[in-house]
Amino acid sequence: MKLLLKGGRLLDPVSNRDEVVDIQITDGRIDRIAASVSAPQGYKQVDLKGKIVAPGLIDIHVHLREPGFEHKETIETGCASAAAGGFTAVCCMPNTNPAIDDESVARYVHAKGKSVCDGIVDVYPIGAATKGRKGTELSPMAELAQAGAVGFSDDGAPIASAEIMRRALEYSSMYGVPVIQHAEEPTLTQGGCMNEGTTATRLGMPGIPPIAEELMVARDIILLRYTPAARYHVAHISTKGALDTVRAAKAEGLNVTCEVAPHHFALSEEAVAGFDTSTKMNPPLRTRMDILALKAGLKDGTIDVIATDHAPHTIDEKEVEYTQAPFGIVGLETCVGLCLSELIGNGVLTLMQMIDKLSTKPRAILSLPAILMKEGEPANITIIDPGLEWVVDKEAFKSKSKNTPFHGVRLKGKAIGIINNGKSTIG
Amino acid sequence: MKTTKVIDSESFRRTVNRLAHEVVERKKGTENLVIVGIRTRGEHLARRLAKKIEEIEGKEVQVGILDITLYRDDLRGRLDQPQLKSTEILFDVTGKEVVLVDDVLFTGRTIRSALNALTDLGRPALIELLVLVDRGHRELPIKADFIGKSVPTSLKQEIRVLMTEIDHEDAVVLLETEGDGKESGQ
Amino acid sequence: MKLKSRHLLGLDGVSKEELTLILDTAASFREILDRPIKKVPPLQGKTVVNLFFESSTRTRISFELAERRLSADVVNFASSGSSVSKGETLKDTARNIEAMKIDMVVIRHSAPGSAHFLTRVLDANIINAGDGWHEHPTQGLLDMYTLREKFGTLEGLRVCIVGDITHSRVARSNIFGLITMGAHVSICGPTTLIPRDMEHLGVKVYHRLEDVIPEVDAFNVLRIQLERQASGLFPSLREYHRFFGLTKEKVAAARKPITIMHPGPINRDVELSADLADGEHSVILQQVTNGVAIRMAVLYLLGTTN
Numbered sequence A: 001m002k003l004l005l006k007g008g009r010l011l012d013p014v015s016n017r018d019e020v021v022d023i024q025i026t027d028g029r030i031d032r033i034a035a036s037v038s039a040p041q042g043y044k045q046v047d048l049k050g051k052i053v054a055p056g057l058i059d060i061h062v063h064l065r066e067p068g069f070e071h072k073e074t075i076e077t078g079c080a081s082a083a084a085g086g087f088t089a090v091c092c093m094p095n096t097n098p099a100i101d102d103e104s105v106a107r108y109v110h111a112k113g114k115s116v117c118d119g120i121v122d123v124y125p126i127g128a129a130t131k132g133r134k135g136t137e138l139s140p141m142a143e144l145a146q147a148g149a150v151g152f153s154d155d156g157a158p159i160a161s162a163e164i165m166r167r168a169l170e171y172s173s174m175y176g177v178p179v180i181q182h183a184e185e186p187t188l189t190q191g192g193c194m195n196e197g198t199t200a201t202r203l204g205m206p207g208i209p210p211i212a213e214e215l216m217v218a219r220d221i222i223l224l225r226y227t228p229a230a231r232y233h234v235a236h237i238s239t240k241g242a243l244d245t246v247r248a249a250k251a252e253g254l255n256v257t258c259e260v261a262p263h264h265f266a267l268s269e270e271a272v273a274g275f276d277t278s279t280k281m282n283p284p285l286r287t288r289m290d291i292l293a294l295k296a297g298l299k300d301g302t303i304d305v306i307a308t309d310h311a312p313h314t315i316d317e318k319e320v321e322y323t324q325a326p327f328g329i330v331g332l333e334t335c336v337g338l339c340l341s342e343l344i345g346n347g348v349l350t351l352m353q354m355i356d357k358l359s360t361k362p363r364a365i366l367s368l369p370a371i372l373m374k375e376g377e378p379a380n381i382t383i384i385d386p387g388l389e390w391v392v393d394k395e396a397f398k399s400k401s402k403n404t405p406f407h408g409v410r411l412k413g414k415a416i417g418i419i420n421n422g423k424s425t426i427g
Numbered sequence B: 001m002k003t004t005k006v007i008d009s010e011s012f013r014r015t016v017n018r019l020a021h022e023v024v025e026r027k028k029g030t031e032n033l034v035i036v037g038i039r040t041r042g043e044h045l046a047r048r049l050a051k052k053i054e055e056i057e058g059k060e061v062q063v064g065i066l067d068i069t070l071y072r073d074d075l076r077g078r079l080d081q082p083q084l085k086s087t088e089i090l091f092d093v094t095g096k097e098v099v100l101v102d103d104v105l106f107t108g109r110t111i112r113s114a115l116n117a118l119t120d121l122g123r124p125a126l127i128e129l130l131v132l133v134d135r136g137h138r139e140l141p142i143k144a145d146f147i148g149k150s151v152p153t154s155l156k157q158e159i160r161v162l163m164t165e166i167d168h169e170d171a172v173v174l175l176e177t178e179g180d181g182k183e184s185g186q
Numbered sequence C: 001m002k003l004k005s006r007h008l009l010g011l012d013g014v015s016k017e018e019l020t021l022i023l024d025t026a027a028s029f030r031e032i033l034d035r036p037i038k039k040v041p042p043l044q045g046k047t048v049v050n051l052f053f054e055s056s057t058r059t060r061i062s063f064e065l066a067e068r069r070l071s072a073d074v075v076n077f078a079s080s081g082s083s084v085s086k087g088e089t090l091k092d093t094a095r096n097i098e099a100m101k102i103d104m105v106v107i108r109h110s111a112p113g114s115a116h117f118l119t120r121v122l123d124a125n126i127i128n129a130g131d132g133w134h135e136h137p138t139q140g141l142l143d144m145y146t147l148r149e150k151f152g153t154l155e156g157l158r159v160c161i162v163g164d165i166t167h168s169r170v171a172r173s174n175i176f177g178l179i180t181m182g183a184h185v186s187i188c189g190p191t192t193l194i195p196r197d198m199e200h201l202g203v204k205v206y207h208r209l210e211d212v213i214p215e216v217d218a219f220n221v222l223r224i225q226l227e228r229q230a231s232g233l234f235p236s237l238r239e240y241h242r243f244f245g246l247t248k249e250k251v252a253a254a255r256k257p258i259t260i261m262h263p264g265p266i267n268r269d270v271e272l273s274a275d276l277a278d279g280e281h282s283v284i285l286q287q288v289t290n291g292v293a294i295r296m297a298v299l300y301l302l303g304t305t306n
Helices: A075-085 A103-115 A141-146 A162-173 A198-203 A210-226 A240-251 A262-266 A269-274 A288-300 A335-343 A351-365 B009-027 B041-057 B109-121 C016-032 C057-069 C090-098 C114-121 C137-151 C169-180 C209-215 C237-244 C284-303
Strands: A002-012 A017-026 A029-034 A044-047 A052-055 A057-062 A087-092 A122-125 A179-181 A232-234 A256-260 A381-391 A410-420 B003-007 B033-038 B062-066 B097-105 B126-134 B146-150 B157-162 B171-176 C047-052 C073-078 C104-109 C125-131 C158-162 C184-188 C204-206 C218-221 C259-261
Touching: A002 A351, A002 A381, A052 A351, A057 A075, A057 A351, A075 A087, A075 A103, A075 A410, A087 A381, A087 A410, A103 A122, A103 A141, A141 A162, A162 A179, A162 A210, A179 A210, A198 A269, A210 A232, A210 A240, A240 A256, A240 A288, A256 A262, A256 A288, A262 A288, A262 A335, A288 A335, A335 A351, A335 A381, A335 A410, B003 B009, B003 B126, B003 B146, B009 B041, B009 B126, B009 B146, B009 B171, B033 B041, B033 B109, B041 B062, B041 B097, B062 B109, B097 B109, B097 B157, B109 B126, B126 B157, C016 C137, C016 C169, C016 C284, C047 C057, C047 C090, C057 C073, C057 C104, C057 C125, C057 C137, C057 C284, C073 C090, C090 C104, C090 C114, C104 C114, C104 C284, C114 C125, C125 C137, C125 C284, C137 C169, C137 C218, C137 C259, C137 C284, C158 C169, C158 C209, C169 C184, C169 C218, C184 C209, C204 C209, C259 C284
Parallel strands: A002 A044, A002 A052, A057 A087, A087 A122, A179 A232, A232 A256, B033 B062, B033 B097, B097 B126, B126 B146, C047 C073, C047 C104, C104 C125, C158 C184, C158 C218, C184 C204, C218 C259
Antiparallel strands: A002 A017, A017 A029, A052 A381, A381 A410, B003 B171, B157 B171
């Protein structure tokens, strides 16, 4: 591979570099970064005027569904979807069948990632926090970490027992691997299928109260204060109250981080009004007030990461009564467009901050090596066209599933290519 | 659009009077007689006729109003849904001699609908048809028993009956139109 | 004038003009119900299926009568003994039935939004006969019709809905429709049976009957379901009756008689005392009669437009 990226705007949060450069890449390695590089013989030149050259993006919250639910997604289709969305790495959640609760499954997932899509997307498994994600016994965390697990979570379900959560925090702290909580107090959410509030009241729909999330985050923060060596990460934070709790805990100096999913800042509960099951996810779409709070949290840094909670389900699974439909939507291929459309140019984030939350910060939280945009380093790059206007077409998704509420929505900005592990999707 | 007045207000009055006399004469009185008007203009015509007959005979004549919307054979083909109104016939029609009243007789489909609607209400001894204007072009084997005026028309023409109860005057006018006049046939 | 939608999914978002059209049309059908021959031909040749996934004898019979009186061909489908019990999805069930050339579907289902769901998978006109806790638009309409018949207008009328609001589609349809028509709607029930942010729907919320009795012209009393007690939402039927059950003694405090409505079936002497249910100010049986006229109006208005 011999590439010359001409005239792109390099945005690198690690070095805080923001300048228009030419980048020469040879066999997966960055040879030269300079204001102007003239192409030697045999290099394919790519004009990137007006485009952004960023360190490769990572989505730390993805459901790849393999093993066990290959009818929804496979590691191969999931990686293809990630690549199309501009991600050079994904972290996959352990709610597979069998769950990623022992090292053989973790190794299988990690290795499978290398064998699909030319290995252009790195797949990092997140291990189950408890055996079978049942919430009763700790998983073999040390073995899982050794097999490549970068975090522990029972995602899809909360670690509900305070005792088990305490032990998970204590045990994982030995390996510096964070516990990722799907924050939901389950006794408050039985039967719920959308945010409890005005819209649910209007639609006669059983609600999921925001306090179910807030209560669990508050409890976990108290546990974290008791086990300060641990690292705690809140998955898909969605309410103002939970965010305020995280903000206070951060101010206190606790090891807490959190992520937000694009749909939670792009859509409110009112989107549920037509009973379209592609608006059903957990946590549910919240209120406009929550959206404002989430944007403020992104801006002030309380929210560290943007992650999609990519949750593929087949048409047959989703085309049922709203209350019967499974939670979740696909997100990999709409993430960059939603971030650029919703967060950039309106004072929420700068492009540099956005790249930080999609690449640098999540890698740091999961102790993955930083991507260095320097000569001699491996090229791990995402190229974004911030001005490209496009209409979301679910039929064009690389993902096996099409469950998105954004079909037909016009977005501004799109990832147009990635480079990783000596492979490239551009040119 | 070219319009011709076929009946002016003065001859309108005379025509109604003549029709009232004809009914009384042929019926030999008002025994068992009821008058049923088809909404909307047939209703007003029926009331005027009843009033006139009462003047002539000195006896009250019962008047009913028939809404035929539910019986139309073109109910589903139309872009604009006709407003359904009530049928107001507060007497039992069984055994009665009914004079069914409408303003214009054209294709005959309205009368067909009205006959079905009327017979769903009971079994009249006799039904006769009275119209102010017969403009021809029948599509069903129906003819009127009492006719105010026969007006030969082409299908490009439209007959419009105006009555002071809902319009500004009493008159019958003939309009030249572009299309097939049968769209307003019912 | 005709309805904007070719389906009736709920009263939320239906305009005052449309509601008035339905009520006026129902008045015409109400006259037909008093005739010796109650059958009229406008839906001749149309086939209507009553798709009932929840048992409801009276709503189904009311719809069926309305359909037959409009001369439609009627097919009844009840979930018991059907393929639904064999695990067939709603989508497959509905599509199979439509493949038999159905023009209109009346659906009763326990899931909110199930009528909306059918509009996405079928071409037929869909009428919601109750979807979970969401809406029961024809019940809302017949309640409005009954009130309009009694009071002449809904404008400024003070109506209180009493009971389990959270789980009540009847309450929601009444609230949406009555507010659109300019009535003042209040609700009264235990806090655990009133959903959050109810005020945002434009109603006044009460928790004590004695506070609301001097303020209303009519009560619409909802059926209290025993299973709500099991899920911890109220302690006992005895306590419910004592504090939220309407009795002659309680309504005696009103300055003028209060009209009593109930969507049925009544738990006598639980949410409503027998003497009130059968009393001179009860319009419960008129509601049932008017229900047929309302359903005829809805079927007619939806079934005869293109």
